[in-house]
Amino acid sequence: MTFSELFALVDRQVAEGRYPGAVVAVRHAGTTTVHPTGTLAVGGADPVTVDTPFRVASVSKPFGGVLALSLAADGLLDLDADVARWLPELADPQVLAHPDAELTDVVPAQRPITVADLLHMTAGTGLRMDESPLAHAMWERQVSPGPLPPSASADEWLGRLAALPLSDQPGAGWRYHTGSDVLSVLLARVTGRSVADLLAERVTGPLGLTGTRFWDADRLPVQYAPGDDGLEVLDPADGVWSRPPAFESLGGGLLSTAGDVCAFLGAIADDALPGGVRAADVLRDGLTDGQRAAAQTFLGPGRTWATGNLELTLEVTDPWTTTGRFGWTGGTGTSAYCDPSLDLVAVLLTQRMMTGSHDGPEEFWQAAHDAVA
Structure with missing residues (x-):
């Protein structure tokens, strides 16, 4: 099984100027492949690499969910x-x-x-x-x-x-x-600990996720937002994420690499999370019928919000989804999901803000689905 068409799609989107650069990571049938393409900045010469850290925005949330469940598993936190x-x-x-x-x-x-x-x-x-x-x-x-x-x-x-x-x-x-x-x-x-220390001790360290942190002074790509005249700088390489934050936000403050995010979702899929955290708890539908109806206004039909702070598909409403698919998307242009029924984890990290619900990587997810379905 190869993902050549998926990688070619992202290469083409970079060449067309949708993204200055991107990294794709896919895991299927026990094999993980990471594909970097493009540059760290519009018009720049420095290439994106497999270990380029991206601002993953709301893809931070599942890391926070697993961290909280780790503390609960140790009896340090009562969810009720x-x-x-x-x-x-x-x-x-x-x-x-x-x-x-x-x-x-x-x-x-x-x-x-x-x-x-x-x-x-x-x-x-x-x-x-x-x-x-x-x-x-x-x-x-x-x-x-x-x-x-x-x-x-x-x-x-x-x-x-x-x-x-x-x-x-x-x-x-x-x-x-x-x-x-x-x-x-x-x-x-x-x-009584910093969120960064907790995350490293309980989640990223045990999983070997060396590229996931709250700041990086040396290797950041430029973050862009679409504007009237093309891509406009939202956060430069030496901007907000290049220094220790005032607030270590699990809502949207993490940097990570495509390989790290892929391995993290893979650990959930394999029920191999550290600290006694069970995948069943991470993926438990946390909502009542009324709450779920309210959530679907934002998430879309057929989806719910799981206790591990991520989206879970209950019913197939898009051709690239499967029942039990889980993951999430970040507004900075990041998207990461696992399809257990397809034995697929796929991650797309870019430097281009999404402008709305119809500006996401639907083509990417259709190509990923088609490669293994």
């Missing part, structure tokens, strides 16, 4: 516990009377926010893509999800977020992203 035990800023939260209400039109939360709510994105806070007062307040206070990790310290960021009401009652809805960043703060406080 009130987060206020470690995050007193979130004790007795207030909730908007309705999602578009003024910030002062609030009611008490009917129950506490739990650790599981953070993993399941059901804490009542998260991405608002509307013109509501809360959406504007989150943006002004710099706690709204964006293409760059938070610039404030973890404690300052959480204080800003906690000063705002929740969008929904805890457990009543599903809102993307913010739970993962709150989880980052919680894990550090639970253990």
Whole structure:
């Protein structure tokens, strides 16, 4: 089995200028192949290599999910516990009377926010893509999800977020992203350790993932966003990710290589995660019917959000998907999924921001599926 057509597709997209450079990693039938193509910058001469670290954005989230489950497996974290035990800023939260209400039109939360709510994105806070007062307040206070990790310290960021009401009652809805960043703060406080140290000790170190970290001073590609005149620089090589972050964000702050992400998803598929973490727990559907219906507005039909902080396919709705497929995509132009029924793990890391739900790597996933189906 070869993936020559898949690699040729990405080579062609680089040649056409969609991506300055990209790295593909695929694992099938026990063999992993990594294919780099293009350059670190538009018009540059330095090539992308197999160990180029990319800003993986929301592909960070499953790493955070597995880290949390590792602590739970060791009895250091109770997923049903009130987060206020470690995050007193979130004790007795207030909730908007309705999602578009003024910030002062609030009611008490009917129950506490739990650790599981953070993993399941059901804490009542998260991405608002509307013109509501809360959406504007989150943006002004710099706690709204964006293409760059938070610039404030973890404690300052959480204080800003906690000063705002929740969008929904805890457990009543599903809102993307913010739970993962709150989880980052919680894990550090639970253990008294930095998130970077925890991740290296419990996940990346045992799995041999040497290219996964929160910053890299030497080897970063330029990150671009599509603009009216072509690709425009969003984060230069010596930008945000070239120095230690103020906030070690498991929502979107990691750098990783295609090989590392492929090996990480492969470890889930093989039920070979460290620290007693079981693949069944990572891939457990964490949502009720009502929560899942709310999530599908964002995820798309036939999909749910698993406890390991990743997307899980329940029903085939696109020709490149399979039931049980899991993984996730990052807004910086990264996408990584495993199809257990096809014995396939595939990863595409690029330096081009996606502009919306119809600007993803659908061609890539169709070609990957067709190569083994």
